[in-house]
Amino acid sequence: MEIISVKDVTKYINDGDTLLIGGFLGVGSPDAIINEIIDSGKKDFTVVGNDTSFETNGIGRFVKENKVKKIIASHIGTNPETQKQMIEESIEVELIPQGTLAEQIRAGGVGLGGILTPTGLGTVVEKNKTIVEVDGKKYLLEKPIRGNVAVIKAKKADKAGNLIYSFTARNFNPIMAMAADIVIAEVEEIIETGKINPDEIHTPGIFVDYIVLGGDEK
Amino acid sequence: MEIISVKDVTKYINDGDTLLIGGFLGVGSPDAIINEIIDSGKKDFTVVGNDTSFETNGIGRFVKENKVKKIIASHIGTNPETQKQMIEESIEVELIPQGTLAEQIRAGGVGLGGILTPTGLGTVVEKNKTIVEVDGKKYLLEKPIRGNVAVIKAKKADKAGNLIYSFTARNFNPIMAMAADIVIAEVEEIIETGKINPDEIHTPGIFVDYIVLGGDEK
């Protein structure tokens, strides 16, 4: 684990990467890193996140600034720009039920080959998916999702990379921290290793490659 | 959620039930409840747990006292009594890789129809199991595990049933808390609701039906 400047994050991110980005309508979103990636000019990302937030923050800015080739999310309704680009076919949008998306990312992080869920069965979600029957009940087989880079947000880190999140700013961040080749966490505070009770840590530091001190609001 | 006396736990447990029992070699094991169940004379349980501990504590006592019809566990090597009864065919033993067992119990708790894992592929574990191929890779389909009753151990509860575990006494307890019709938690301390930071709770109280004040050691 290494503490880096926000200016250095784009060293680890390439055009065309699949990025897992934490946040729920921008809450718990790594905004300092997002702004840096946008400023760097890198592009053509596939972005996996719960939603596309609003045009002015979180994943919404990625869409607004035309950095996104494909969005994988459960909800795009709060960002008219995403709908507009989808209709113009300048971005591809894959909509996934929120709970399935969470389990798929988790599956990617914990080494499962897939999970079976009833959610989406008999709806448009089942299109192109395998249906598996177990003990007489049908389920959709949903595959794991992984990213090249996970860009997440936490409240606090210690110098070993152990993370603590705050309230509903936790959301997708802990599961994304397990499911990418490189994990970069933006935090509001960095404290000495050993200052957190081992029982209170949400994300073990071994998942985290880089920490950026982002500050409270950007 | 209701706080009950250990004497009342067997009201909720029937002969022949499948019990999910927390603990790892007896560490984080609900010993006061186990002793009460044994004293009650109830029997013919299917017990799901990581291991059968030693003959003198945890799940080991269930085996020693002949209360168990079937054991589902990852390890029975520390309890010669389990091996003996297995060879005599007085109990049935199903051995499952520890990580698969954890994911199966979790699957039972979170509503998955199953999970796909490479663990056990090409070994005796794959016997009678479905193999599913995803993108050219083979996986074992492992089904969810649920119990009639989960009997777990935590360090602390508040009066809303929110639980906090301690170090390696956590182990299977939190996933078992999600995967049974009735959940009974033995705790060392009961504190007022609102005294725990919402970010520090390990098991939400909504999973817990009954709390027993068990004390430190029995």
Place this chain on the structure above:
Amino acid sequence: MNSKELIARRVAKELKNGSLVNLGIGLPTMVANYIPEDINVMFHSENGIIGMGPTPEEGMENKDLTNAGNGFITYVPGAVSFDSAMSFAIIRGGHLDITVLGGLQVDENGQLANWMVPGKKIPGMGGAMDLVTGAKKVIVAMTHLAGESSKIVKKCTLPLTSLRKVDLIVTDMAVIEPTEEGLLLVERAPGVKVSDILKATEAELIVPDYVPEMIV
């Protein structure tokens, strides 16, 4: 009382003491305002909290404490926060007692469509498919008509949210219960006649001899 308030008040009567409840965005959120004094429920919000409390006073907002509609919230004693995997473990694992959701259509099978209008509005399903598939009890809270068109239809023409039959439909005209035999008319709104309901309903309704008026 306007029709939204009527619906919210009637839905509130379905909540039992000790229930864990998830209210959808919009009309369903209003249900929280009408819960009887003697009933204690805990609110789940899919962005990661149980024990959601009312909106904070101005200046007391915590940027990390929001509901699924991006509004600031507070929390009550006993509240717990968690990640999205746990939040949907609760919903999908059968641990959520009641979800109240808006609807675009419900049909004679009791199936709901509430997440998209092809070619017009594709916000995404968010947590709706998980909620309808996984909650113990699903209540649809919606107006009976969209303009002139009935929202209680023979067969949903909009994309389904789930194969699962919902448990209760509460509109500004009626309370309807999907059963194995079909849609049962359970109650009528104050002052609304059964004939008005039948006229406003495309689906076939099972009408008992006596249909009581909603008490709200």
Place this chain on the structure above:
Amino acid sequence: MNSKELIARRVAKELKNGSLVNLGIGLPTMVANYIPEDINVMFHSENGIIGMGPTPEEGMENKDLTNAGNGFITYVPGAVSFDSAMSFAIIRGGHLDITVLGGLQVDENGQLANWMVPGKKIPGMGGAMDLVTGAKKVIVAMTHLAGESSKIVKKCTLPLTSLRKVDLIVTDMAVIEPTEEGLLLVERAPGVKVSDILKATEAELIVPDYVPEMIV
């Protein structure tokens, strides 16, 4: 130096700075005693901790702080505790750098059998199948012979632990690397001749012209 110490010392040299390491019960646990001063590793124990420290002094034990073999432990700064699902998420998700395990047999395919002897000893696989299938690097630490019989065999006769080829075998006679072409003899123990190793090995070994002595 006895043979167990030899094996443990040699395995210790495989640990890289910053690695996350899981040591099996028995001989593998001894590896912790021989880690070079300049190498910092974190120890994972599958019962739910990263940052396991040495055995506590007498009287300082915490009943809730144990390793997977039921021994009391301490923890180092930066330690984190978690449940069994997370513990095996780490192992199975490819987040564990090295696991060191004992072995009953390893064969020419590099496949390991280490969890049961049918009809004799069936302790269960515990976490072994997950560790061998999921860890980034799998090192088998075992004596070369069991009595008179070679444990490096043509084809495992005991039940396999995983289809996955292990990465390194360290015995009291040799270091052997399973490769696509077969088992490569990499090092010999101090004072042990290549001919001794061949005699003690049922499997076919690929023997380079020069086989260096282990440095321990």
